[in-house]
Amino acid sequence: MDELKIPQHVAVILDGNGRWAKKRRMPRKYGHAQGAKAVEQVCENAWRMGIKYLTVYAFSTENWKRPEDEIDAIMKLFRDYLKNCLEISRKNDMRVRIIGDRSCLNEDIIKVITQLEEESKNNQGLNFQVALNYGSRDEITRAVKKIAQKIENGTLRSEEINETIISDELDTCDIPDPDLMIRTSGEQRLSNYMLWQLAYAEFYFTDVLWPDFDKKELEKAVAFYNKRDRRFGGV
Numbered sequence: 001m002d003e004l005k006i007p008q009h010v011a012v013i014l015d016g017n018g019r020w021a022k023k024r025r026m027p028r029k030y031g032h033a034q035g036a037k038a039v040e041q042v043c044e045n046a047w048r049m050g051i052k053y054l055t056v057y058a059f060s061t062e063n064w065k066r067p068e069d070e071i072d073a074i075m076k077l078f079r080d081y082l083k084n085c086l087e088i089s090r091k092n093d094m095r096v097r098i099i100g101d102r103s104c105l106n107e108d109i110i111k112v113i114t115q116l117e118e119e120s121k122n123n124q125g126l127n128f129q130v131a132l133n134y135g136s137r138d139e140i141t142r143a144v145k146k147i148a149q150k151i152e153n154g155t156l157r158s159e160e161i162n163e164t165i166i167s168d169e170l171d172t173c174d175i176p177d178p179d180l181m182i183r184t185s186g187e188q189r190l191s192n193y194m195l196w197q198l199a200y201a202e203f204y205f206t207d208v209l210w211p212d213f214d215k216k217e218l219e220k221a222v223a224f225y226n227k228r229d230r231r232f233g234g235v
Ligand code: FPP
Pocket: 014, 015, 016, 017, 018, 019, 020, 032, 033, 035, 036, 039, 056, 057, 058, 059, 060, 074, 077, 078, 081, 130, 185
């Protein structure tokens, strides 16, 4: 039997927390809390399977349109989750990075993020990225501004711009592009997630709601990835 190919980087759009809670006649925030537990589990399972990078879409630049009480509940959850993440990163040697525009997050959340990234930067276990206030178009816009500034101050010439220069200005610089993108809950769209980085990724969609996405579901996604023939534009 052929050996199982393990994707180096898996990007996840976790979706369906609200529907999961509704099915149980529980408030949406209960679904988010269960979703956070599923994130913790998927980190452990991914690392055990040999996945080196995992990026989860926790909060998009568009999610601010949700009702205020839901946003408050999600932010409270992030606060607790990020503190818990400090413990987990120490225990599991996990490196944590946050992608997205953190400038408009609350001061205390920014402080925990900075501490998490600084403390875990030399860890050798799973590279875990959380997309918080993330939108791919926003990320690309910020990158273009940084490149324009370099041209303005004379440290870069426009002829020198290439794909590497652009990649290096994205929040994901130093992180390899995802090989596999998973979206739960039956939706089949990208929702402004890693548009540049997912150029050659395989897409896996499942009807499973995020809080139910367990080890078995991750294994199914990896099995699907193994059936794909990745040609990167070749024959
Ligand atoms: C997805 O389900 C939920 C979100 C994108 C909101 C925030 C995510 C969490 C709290 C999960 C935990 C993540 C971390 C990193 C702690 P939805 O509300 O869009 O579900 P629905 O489509 O069923 O309404």
